[in-house]
Amino acid sequence: MSEQQPLGIVCDSSLNVPDEILQEYHIPEVPALVVFGPDEVYRNKVDLPIEEFYRRFVDLGEQPTTSQPTPLQFLEAYRAAGTRQILCLTVTSKLSGTYNSAVQAAEMAKEEGLDVVVWDTLFASMGGGWQVIHAARRAREGADRDTILAELERIRARMFGFLTVDTLKYLARAGRISTTRARVGNLLNIRPILHFTEGRLEVLKQERGRKRSKRTLIRLAQERVNGRPIRLAVAHANIEEEATAFLEECKQQLNVVESYVVELGPVVGSIGGPGLLALTGYAVDEE
Secondary structure (H helix, E strand, O other): OOOOOOEEEEEEHHHOOOHHHHHHOOOOEEOOEEEEOOOEEEEEOOOEOHHHHHHHHHHOOOOOEEEOOOHHHHHHHHHHOOOOEEEEEEOOOOOOOHHHHHHHHHHHHHOOOOEEEEEEOOOOOHHHHHHHHHHHHHHHOOOOHHHHHHHHHHHHHHOEEEEEOOOOHHHHHOOOOOHHHHHHHHHOOEEEEEEEEOOEEEEEEEEEOHHHHHHHHHHHHHHHHOOOOEEEEEEEOOOHHHHHHHHHHHHHHOOEEEEEEEEOOHHHHHHHOOOOEEEEEEEOOOO
8 A cells, every 4th residue: 555545444333433433533434224113214323322222222112123334325434534545344244234235335436446445343342343443543553454454353363252131032022032032031030141253143151140140251251361461342232330330340350451331232232132231352462
């Protein structure tokens, strides 16, 4: 890449990149689409604040669905990046069609002289968000796109994402488990631990009770990083106070050098429902 040509970074809203990072590094964010009922379609964080999403989800009992952004939305973001060479990072292609929309838009962008590479983070929320942050920082330092992609591959390989839910009813509503299993699990106070593996969100194990499941999240993170310094994010669905306290608990048991608390958007939030708590991060000593 020419030294005169800066690299633009684009992402989608399902990666939960903190707003201050988006603003500092001038990263256009493409919003996921949230659907209520047969014909109410909203752009996440644009037409539908996250607080309103959870209000309708919880208080009104409306079951939302989500849809990937359109290729035209990504094309607009590529134009907004303000540079010819662009790296676009998306939520895992195994959970959403967002990656495909971004790739289609990259082909369309060629006609306008834009050179776009799309990177599948293979994660949602800050599992991908940390990758965006790294790419933006390295682009500002002047690293070329190939160098950044090689670094992202190493970071992605050691990224972890573990999560637990407060009730099984939303997993049942989303079709992830049967209604019968949800009823029995709730009666027995069963809380599944899920994780991202090869881009997919799968059940790893089960615990009884909220406190035990949170301790398990920390233990799993400890096993992954083995005492090394880490960047860590706690993502939550409508439980900011609990998430903030949980991050402080994590800091007492993990060598955290940078951290965020973020609120999950509709893509993951509609699967696990309010009360979902996730721990995502990676060891930084190999960067």
